[in-house]
Amino acid sequence: MSNREQFLVKAEPFYQAQGREVELYAAAYAARLPVMVKGPTGCGKSRFVEYMAWKLGKPLVSVACNEDMTASDLVGRYLLDAGGTRWLDGPLTTAARIGAICYLDEIVEARQDTTVVIHPLTDHRRNLPLDKKGEVVEAHPDFQLVISYNPGYQSLMKDLKQSTKQRFTAFDFDYPEAGLEAGIVATETGIDAATAGRLIQVAQAARNLKGHGLDEGISTRLVVYAATLMRQGVAAGDACRMAMVRPITDDADIRATLDNAIDSVFG
Amino acid sequence: MAIGLRPVSDARGRRFAHPQVQDAWAALDCGFAQVADVFEECASEALASFGAAQMAAYIEAARGLGKLGRGAEPMLIFLQEWPAVVAAARGDVLAPVLDLVKAMQKSPNGGAIAGFLQTLAPVARRLQAIEQLELYLDLVRELMQRTSTSIHGRHITFPSPSLPVFCRQAPQLLGLLSLGGLRNWVDYGILSHATHPERQEEYFALQSADSHAILQRERHGTLFVDVERKLELWLRALWREGELLVPYSTAFDEIRQPLPYYDSQGMRVPDVLDDAHGIAGLDRYRAVLAHMVGHRRWTLPQIADNWSPFQRMAVEFFEDCRVETLLMREFPGLRRVFLALHPKPAPGACDPQTTSCLRHRLAMLSRALIDPDHGYTDAVLGEFVARFHGLLAGAGASTAEVAQLALAWVAKTRRQSDQLARVHFADTVIDYRDDNRQMWRFIEQGDEEEAFDEERRLQRSDEPVGLPPRRYPEWDYRSVSYKPDWTSVYEALHPSGDAGKIDRLLARHAALANQLKRLLDILKPQDKVRLRYQEEGSELDLDVALRSLIDLKSGAMPDPRINMSHTTAGRNIAVMVLLDLSESLNGKLANGTQTVLELSQEAVSLLAWAIDRLGDPCAIAGFHSNTRHEVRFHHIKGFSERWDEPVKARVAAMQAGWSTRMGAALRHAGHYLAARKADKRILLLLTDGEPSDVDVDDAAYLRADARRAVDELAAKGLTTFCLSLDPKADDYVSEIFGRRWRVLDRIERLPEQLPMLYLNLTR
Ligand SMILES: Nc1ncnc2c1ncn2[C@@H]1O[C@H](COP(=O)(O)OP(=O)(O)O)[C@@H](O)[C@H]1O
Numbered sequence A: 001m002s003n004r005e006q007f008l009v010k011a012e013p014f015y016q017a018q019g020r021e022v023e024l025y026a027a028a029y030a031a032r033l034p035v036m037v038k039g040p041t042g043c044g045k046s047r048f049v050e051y052m053a054w055k056l057g058k059p060l061v062s063v064a065c066n067e068d069m070t071a072s073d074l075v076g077r078y079l080l081d082a083g084g085t086r087w088l089d090g091p092l093t094t095a096a097r098i099g100a101i102c103y104l105d106e107i108v109e110a111r112q113d114t115t116v117v118i119h120p121l122t123d124h125r126r127n128l129p130l131d132k133k134g135e136v137v138e139a140h141p142d143f144q145l146v147i148s149y150n151p152g153y154q155s156l157m158k159d160l161k162q163s164t165k166q167r168f169t170a171f172d173f174d175y176p177e178a179g180l181e182a183g184i185v186a187t188e189t190g191i192d193a194a195t196a197g198r199l200i201q202v203a204q205a206a207r208n209l210k211g212h213g214l215d216e217g218i219s220t221r222l223v224v225y226a227a228t229l230m231r232q233g234v235a236a237g238d239a240c241r242m243a244m245v246r247p248i249t250d251d252a253d254i255r256a257t258l259d260n261a262i263d264s265v266f267g
Numbered sequence B: 001m002a003i004g005l006r007p008v009s010d011a012r013g014r015r016f017a018h019p020q021v022q023d024a025w026a027a028l029d030c031g032f033a034q035v036a037d038v039f040e041e042c043a044s045e046a047l048a049s050f051g052a053a054q055m056a057a058y059i060e061a062a063r064g065l066g067k068l069g070r071g072a073e074p075m076l077i078f079l080q081e082w083p084a085v086v087a088a089a090r091g092d093v094l095a096p097v098l099d100l101v102k103a104m105q106k107s108p109n110g111g112a113i114a115g116f117l118q119t120l121a122p123v124a125r126r127l128q129a130i131e132q133l134e135l136y137l138d139l140v141r142e143l144m145q146r147t148s149t150s151i152h153g154r155h156i157t158f159p160s161p162s163l164p165v166f167c168r169q170a171p172q173l174l175g176l177l178s179l180g181g182l183r184n185w186v187d188y189g190i191l192s193h194a195t196h197p198e199r200q201e202e203y204f205a206l207q208s209a210d211s212h213a214i215l216q217r218e219r220h221g222t223l224f225v226d227v228e229r230k231l232e233l234w235l236r237a238l239w240r241e242g243e244l245l246v247p248y249s250t251a252f253d254e255i256r257q258p259l260p261y262y263d264s265q266g267m268r269v270p271d272v273l274d275d276a277h278g279i280a281g282l283d284r285y286r287a288v289l290a291h292m293v294g295h296r297r298w299t300l301p302q303i304a305d306n307w308s309p310f311q312r313m314a315v316e317f318f319e320d321c322r323v324e325t326l327l328m329r330e331f332p333g334l335r336r337v338f339l340a341l342h343p344k345p346a347p348g349a350c351d352p353q354t355t356s357c358l359r360h361r362l363a364m365l366s367r368a369l370i371d372p373d374h375g376y377t378d379a380v381l382g383e384f385v386a387r388f389h390g391l392l393a394g395a396g397a398s399t400a401e402v403a404q405l406a407l408a409w410v411a412k413t414r415r416q417s418d419q420l421a422r423v424h425f426a427d428t429v430i431d432y433r434d435d436n437r438q439m440w441r442f443i444e445q446g447d448e449e450e451a452f453d454e455e456r457r458l459q460r461s462d463e464p465v466g467l468p469p470r471r472y473p474e475w476d477y478r479s480v481s482y483k484p485d486w487t488s489v490y491e492a493l494h495p496s497g498d499a500g501k502i503d504r505l506l507a508r509h510a511a512l513a514n515q516l517k518r519l520l521d522i523l524k525p526q527d528k529v530r531l532r533y534q535e536e537g538s539e540l541d542l543d544v545a546l547r548s549l550i551d552l553k554s555g556a557m558p559d560p561r562i563n564m565s566h567t568t569a570g571r572n573i574a575v576m577v578l579l580d581l582s583e584s585l586n587g588k589l590a591n592g593t594q595t596v597l598e599l600s601q602e603a604v605s606l607l608a609w610a611i612d613r614l615g616d617p618c619a620i621a622g623f624h625s626n627t628r629h630e631v632r633f634h635h636i637k638g639f640s641e642r643w644d645e646p647v648k649a650r651v652a653a654m655q656a657g658w659s660t661r662m663g664a665a666l667r668h669a670g671h672y673l674a675a676r677k678a679d680k681r682i683l684l685l686l687t688d689g690e691p692s693d694v695d696v697d698d699a700a701y702l703r704a705d706a707r708r709a710v711d712e713l714a715a716k717g718l719t720t721f722c723l724s725l726d727p728k729a730d731d732y733v734s735e736i737f738g739r740r741w742r743v744l745d746r747i748e749r750l751p752e753q754l755p756m757l758y759l760n761l762t763r
């Protein structure tokens, strides 16, 4: 039981809804349908899932996927201790046992042979075979699988398999509309609304260049960083350059353009 | 289409499959085989972009150039370059170009025609607008006329010593100077070296000190072409505008400086802007664009007919200030730039007794409308500034509303002397503002739609085969500069032969294939490789774990590294194999039975087979050349094709002929390879000799160009490696390929060595 306890989201996370995603998610959860949250980096996907877990009162097990991840990292493995070997559940197994929402963040980063282990959990079987251990874990009735991915960014090599995609209901996220986004930044960082609006303006200038030299624009997360720096007393121009422009591009022309956008916005 | 040398005679009788190409060929009435060889591609390119009338004019012009008595060159160059000129100039300048050619032909300067035509496309790309190109033509003509000299008493005129060099240098010069700067530079050269042909030539070839000095003097300001991308990005980022930008020349109209404007063709901006009032040229461009963006967003055209010229001028000033106010609301930083560039007329500068002061009053008002700290104390001015801001508060008002305010202002401030002929101009020109032509509609003239003569373009289905030529520069080590668009590369899918021939060749090498197979299995990417002895890992390594357990049980110190993990050992390599298919490959080996070509076919087949087994993406192409006007590039295998029957059939049909223009082929191959996404991108060149071509005497020239091409590829992250079959290659091969080459001393071993080489290179 304490295992479940430790994965509960204690305090209400701040989440600004962009549309009807909260009620739609609740409906998907009620039917225990697997959910996929698509959208560019740093647009609030993780925050949304965290918020939903809190709202539904369910534990949340998050896994940040990466290329080196193997199936054992998800499912579990044998470890050695003084008494011999001991099985240790991986996060996916834990979530299935305790009835948590399991969030696989940036799933395409993981190799495809890793991602197939989730298949039996996403259909009528709702179970997870632990081949090494010779056990089949039946998923707890509260268990739900959520994945996130960024369709714009990854290379052709790294797309989700069609057979995996076909197992999920999906949300399309994008950066919120300017007013909402400024509100998010203001609430997250305590910066005043006008300054937050200016920062969003710079971010949008960069987003206009998507496909014209930039793969991705400036994310909400980076805007939050810039605002945070400004709260520390960093001047607007420096904060913007450091948190929003330098991280996203090495192209001198684009840098000059965004530097000018900063100067134009902050006068 | 057969490869290799074609019959030279009887070019008029040449037949082309596509009827439109055939018609054009008949109309061209051309006996040059050299032209016939590339005509299909040139005509295809032209047909794809020209309408019927334009096409006929193109062919007719080429026909005329063929009859100048100056060989095939002028016609050939024209056929190849003209579509690119039209595309770059964004319009048709055929008539003035032909005029100029005619003038050259009539004067003793006919020899300069080919050189003039040769650099027209790069010049047009630099100038980017038809009006600018016409000014360039005027400049060439003027230079020609002023430098063709005649000696007193004799009826001989001497050709201009500087015209050919000037045409050659023009693209490079326009990279440094605006058209205005170029004209000044030309002027100086003509005036100071009028009587000295050799010095004149040196000056125009950029080989004299004064030539460089004047160049530096004229080189100032920010050239539009140099900041074009920055400006496009800026328009898109800040304003979501994707408008075309077209430069105009600032230097040829001294009385009335042209102003920026925009129309359906794009936004017109000066070709060069100097820093001014502490604002950099780039920021001045941005101010120009921002102002026009403001109009495009917020200005609604007004009916001009009911208003007097004075009223219209006032409306323009008010509207200019309205859009700038709205712009600054969105981007407050613009205010600094606008205010620095906007004049600040002194209140007493204009004497209303003797001069029309309307412009002066408007310029002061304009200043006050955008500058909160204007400091003017005039009461009427103050009143209208307040009314203006009241009107704009909130939604920002409309053009019509602000026009009413302007009319009220005119009524209130009107003076008899406004009608005076003497107008006060000082400090009243705001040069980042456009000419406001989009603000007015004139009813009386009738708003006729621009009539387009929409000639029917070629339908997709009747488009002739053959890709348009791609042009590449060539490096001239003597002048230490590129000759732009110097080579034309024609590409096509290689014809097919009998695939069975390749299988039979491979069968002969069964033993070798077996040997290679073993090597391949080692190199082949394993999906996973085990990493043992890890303290943290993905799985328990049972062997080690048991040993540790025993250690533990027996009281010894156990090894904690009992896990293992996996990593992938994927190869991420793309390779382009480029084959020299020049005439020398037809030579027989010392053993007398096989040709080098046959041996190459075997070697390439084995290599392709091996790479296919490894799974590396691989493309194969062959090349040869017949002067710079005709570099042929044959696609034998594409990156996405497997080593299968169609590919084998193409290898089987390989033929050799002509020469080796290596640089152009390397550049073109690099163009395809650079588009691949792979950690390592390799261009593997198989050649049997040094670069050469029939139109080049200086072997060092093509070597230096090939070297340059290799450097260009390296800059793009491509690795070039050369396997040479020329036993004497050591003399030059490192000059071109640095350390990345190998010379095969025993040519019979090529089939074995080529695949081995590749495997070793990519191990
Ligand atoms: N709708 C939102 N409500 C609250 N915060 C948000 C929202 N969208 C983005 N954020 C902010 O952006 C940051 C990044 O969001 P996150 O959910 O981690 O992005 P993603 O998972 O899409 O990469 C969050 O830490 C939060 O500060």
Ligand SMILES: [Mg+2]
Residues within 6 Å of the ligand: A042, A045, A046, A047, A105
């Ligand atoms: Mg996230």
